[in-house]
Amino acid sequence: MATHGTTPPPGRRQGGCLPTLVILAVILGLAYGASKVFDDSGSTSSSSSSSSSSSGGSGGDKASSWNVGDCGGPDPEDAPDGYRALDCDDSGATFKALAVMEASILPDAIQCPAGTDLIIQVKISFGSGGDKGGGIPSKTVCGRNLSGDHPGDAGAGGGQLVKGDCVTDTAQEVACASAAGSGFKVLDLVKDAKQCPSGTTEPMRLTLAIGRPYDVICAARA
Template sequence: MRGRHAVGAALLAAVLLAGCQSEEPVAGNTSSAPVERRPSGYGSVFLAMDECSSFGTTSFTEVPCDGERAAARVVARHDGTVRDGPPCPGTTDFVLHISEQSPSDEDGDGAVPQGYACMRNLEPPHPGDPGAGGGPRTIVGDCVYSTGGGRQVRETSCDGKSEKKPQYKVVKAVGKRSQCPVSTALYVQLGGERPVGCARPV
């Protein structure tokens, strides 16, 4: 590796699912986009904390944060897979999955390990905000609707402007069901340190 120039990694952008267990309803969203391959040149780690990416319909690349192509900033960066690693911050807008790449720079030592970057748009809209109806995680303030059978739920916007109308709103996150308010009508799996979401009808 020469200086702080890192090797670009092929990415697949996907939104992290909130998790799934058969014992309680879960919420999740999905989206994906390929990312073009190119040297980053902006840090010793490809898409490290506080670095920025472009945003387009077909690809993402690492770009200077003060450049006109910058659209989203890395708010957390972890090695490994989303399933095995720490969850992204609650208001993350989307997740970029970084595939492992073998050395390919001039010196032959620029390997990029598998990992993922939690991204936040530099400007609105922010689908990861509470009630906005998107993002990789379901958090307090989000609304959900049943996808059938009462065992699975998905996130939707609380303002009722999405195709699916909200049926429940997550009002509290707790460690276990018994800590939810008595008005709780639905338990939603959130993940993280307080994995149970207490939801009530809207």
């Protein structure tokens, strides 16, 4: 954006080398200032990635380039909800990325694949301060636990709702092991009840949620 202002009147030309020295001093001053702004890599600002299920934890440079198969774990500097990227053989690694998706400010707009145990929102903050609770959402990491505990598996009762899960009559997810006779099995998740597969006995229309990829749970008695 251009800055408008008044143009100063031309100064009176003086003889001698003083103007040359002044110009040289200005150039040296600008060069010194530039050395403070630009680091060795040419970056004008430092950036740190933060990743957590709700706010953010420092993840370093690796966290800003998450890929499927990368691992991570809790960030002790951003407890209790912060996570950071780690090597998969690191003793602190607790999950592996099943999928890496675009970020969204809408909580229901991201649908991770089946088997996702936790959903981590990666945020990027600029500057050396690194506000743990702030930043710009950049990616969503769908993580699966490295341990044998997988609440995101179909029917296990945790994670996002997927085909094969079970719900109550109020559409609350529960473990299928405890839903027999009183709960419903999820046959599909669709936008309109007309899209439900055969065998659906209880199409549950949900309240409107902007960004959610489905509006109806196609269910049958468990």
